Amino acid sequence: MTKLVKPVIDQVWLLRWWHRHQAQRLNREADAIRNGLLQDLFAVRRQLELLPGSGGLAAVEHLYQALDALGNRLSSPYLHDSLPLAIQQALADWPPQVPTRAELPSHWPAEPVEHTLLLLAVLNHLGQALAAQPSLPQVCAVSLTAGSDGQRLTIAANYASAVPPALLELDQSEAWRAYLATFDLFSQGRASSAHGATTLRWAFVW
Incomplete structure (x- = not known):
């Protein structure tokens, strides 16, 4: 007997599922590198250290x-454990010409893997964009x-x-607006930006 699968009607649910699925896949690949290849290489390195010359x-x-x-780029080692630590690591990987100051709590409730990965992608994109500006x-x-x-x-x-002015134009770019809209969709939260004379601020609330 053939059983027909009811097609998924809710496209928003489907997009969220795919994002979660991809985030979990990347995390598994990164864990495989950290717990497999890196452990094997560490053992080889220890053996080489004991050999003369x-x-x-x-x-x-x-x-x-x-x-x-590579493992850290695929997925933060703190993805499951701590959003503050994952953010701290992401900021450490920012271009060195962009100085940062972080105010992060020591304790934070667990976040879904796909949510943390999206926030880290936003931070990575923004760090590169700030470094590319003329000032x-x-x-x-x-x-x-x-x-x-x-x-x-x-x-x-x-x-x-x-x-x-170039940064204000960046804030209206297609890529950045796509990041903000993706955050709204996948987190069911809201992203916004505001600027004054000397400050441009982005807020992500969920």
Whole structure:
């Protein structure tokens, strides 16, 4: 007997499912690198250290660091455990010419993997975009708070004299608006931006 599968009508639900599925897949791949390949390489490195004149040690060390960085790009090692630690690691990977200041709580309730991955993607995109501007911020302040209106991630780029016009144009770019709309859709929250004379601020509330 043939059983017909009822087609999915709710497209929003379907998009959320695919995003969650992809986030979990990337996380599994990153865990496989950290718990498999990196552990094997660590054992090889230890064996080479014990051999006299082990010229291959530098190559193994380079490969180890490359795999470690790849795993972290695929999925933060803190994805399951701590959103504040995942944000802290993401900011550490920002271009060094963009100074940051983070105000992150030491304790935070567990977030869905796909939600944390989306926030980290937003941070990564923003860090690269700020670094590409003709003038750099004095500091980019990042804070994570919880209140009566829900959880909030705030990112504020502060400039010495004025917010660069190119950055205001970036804030209206197709790619950035897509990030904001994706956050709204997948988190069922809301993303917004506002700017003053010397500060451009983004807020993500869920």
